Amino acid sequence: MAWLMAIVIIVMAAGLVATLIIGQSKSNKEADPRYSQNTGKKWLRLGGIYVVGMIIVAAIVIALNN
Structure with missing residues (x-):
């Protein structure tokens, strides 16, 4: 499952x-x-959206992995 999160x-x-x-x-x-x-x-907000998205996806994958 870690490979999926990495991808x-x-x-x-x-x-x-x-x-x-x-x-x-x-x-x-x-x-x-x-x-x-x-x-x-604008760039700060857009970058923040990407970072938050990555954190959310990582949290979901970790939660599903447990």
Whole structure:
């Protein structure tokens, strides 16, 4: 069951990295110049959502494993 939890966490971490890469891409900034304004809170909130999601999934897998 640990392998399943590892796979889920890897997929969620990859999603976070992909989101950050897409959000910081040059084409994204060129399409909407306002996108880069006030991004600190947005990135912090989005990162928090991913972290909380990973913790919840890990807790569920651990609970089901016991």
